[in-house]
Amino acid sequence: MNYQKTFYHKGIKTAIKFVAEYSPDGKLIKNTQYNPDGTVFNEIYYNPNGSIKTTKKY
Incomplete structure (x- = not known):
């Protein structure tokens, strides 16, 4: 089962939410x-070796 961590980056006027999804072995597979x-304004999918597989911008 995959698990997620949520991060917030606070800028001057707004806070942006980042959600990182990890595989059971702890490798990053998706960053939203x-x-x-x-x-959603950006999704980044990662290969098992850590390189970027696909990026989707909305």
């Missing part, structure tokens, strides 16, 4: 970034 209103 959210706008302050909760909508």
Whole structure:
């Protein structure tokens, strides 16, 4: 089962939410970034070796 960690980066005016999804062996597989209103603006998928597989921008 995958697990997630949530991070927040506070800027001058807004806070951006980042959610990192990890595989059971602890490797990063997906990073999702959210706008302050909760909508997704960026998703990054990773290969098992840690390199970027795909990036989706909304």
